[in-house]
Amino acid sequence: MSLSSIDSAIWVEITEGQLSVEKIYSWTVLEDCGAVVLFSGTVRDFSDGRPGVTKLSYEAYETVAFERMTDLAKRALSEFEGMGRVAVVHRLGEMTPGESTVIISVSAAHRDQAYEASRFLIDTLKKSVPIWKKESWMGGSDWGLGANSVKET
Numbered sequence: 001m002s003l004s005s006i007d008s009a010i011w012v013e014i015t016e017g018q019l020s021v022e023k024i025y026s027w028t029v030l031e032d033c034g035a036v037v038l039f040s041g042t043v044r045d046f047s048d049g050r051p052g053v054t055k056l057s058y059e060a061y062e063t064v065a066f067e068r069m070t071d072l073a074k075r076a077l078s079e080f081e082g083m084g085r086v087a088v089v090h091r092l093g094e095m096t097p098g099e100s101t102v103i104i105s106v107s108a109a110h111r112d113q114a115y116e117a118s119r120f121l122i123d124t125l126k127k128s129v130p131i132w133k134k135e136s137w138m139g140g141s142d143w144g145l146g147a148n149s150v151k152e153t
Contacts, residue, residue, distance in 0.1 A: 003066040010073045011087040014066055019100040024087050033084035033107035035114040039122050041102040043095045052138035058092045058101060061130035065090070068129045072121055080117040082109030088121060090131060101133075 004013040011027060025038050043056050073086040084107035091101050104121045108114040125131075133144040 003062060005066075005070065009077055009083075009085050010070070011085070011089065012066065012070045012073055013089045014060060014062055014069070015089070015091055016093040017091070019089055019091050019103050021100060021103060024089060024103050024105045028085045028087055028105040028107045030084040030107050033082075033109055033114075035109070035111040036105065036107045037111070037114040037118040038103065038105040039118050040100045041122070043097045043099050043101060045097040047135050047137065047144070050135055050137040050139065053097065053135055054138070055094050055096050055136045056101065056144075057094045057134040057136070058090070059132050059134070060090070060092055062092075065129045065131050069125065072124055072129075076106065076117045076121055080108065080113045080120070082113050083117060084108055086117070086121070088125065090125075090129075092131075 002015045004015065021038065021040055025036065028036050045053050047053055069088045073088050076086050077083045087103065087105040089103045095101055104118050106114050106117045108117065134141060135144055
């Protein structure tokens with residue numbers, strides 16, 4: 001299943017397809033915005049106490065995750081001054097080291113707002129959106145460390 005919504009200011013997507021940093025970045029750029037901040041969360045080859053990570057598998061409660069991601073994008077646009085566009089895109093399924101799992105890209109009139117909005121989006125997404133990661137490493141596989149209960153934001 002893939003959920004996607006793109007309008008003039010917000011791009012929210014949950015997909016099993018590969019993420020394109022270039023495409024998302026390009027969409028975020030606007031002539032009246034002097035800053036674009038792009039965050040790409042990627043699979044790394046280790047986790048605390050789990051050397052040799054070979055893959056991550058992401059699952060989600062997709063309809064709720066999509067709604068919450070959309071709400072977060074709307075909040076970023078309204079709560080941070082001078083915002084242009086906001087993209088929140090997350091991948092599901094299996095990924096190997098080096099692949100992007102989540103991309104947050106925001107444009108704003110000034111860098112401070114872009115940095116703050118980007119940080120707000122990724123931190124709040126990790127705490128409040130029902131997306132779970134399973135890690136596979138040399139010694140086995142299990143759900144990601146430091147998992148949080150899903151909270152309303």
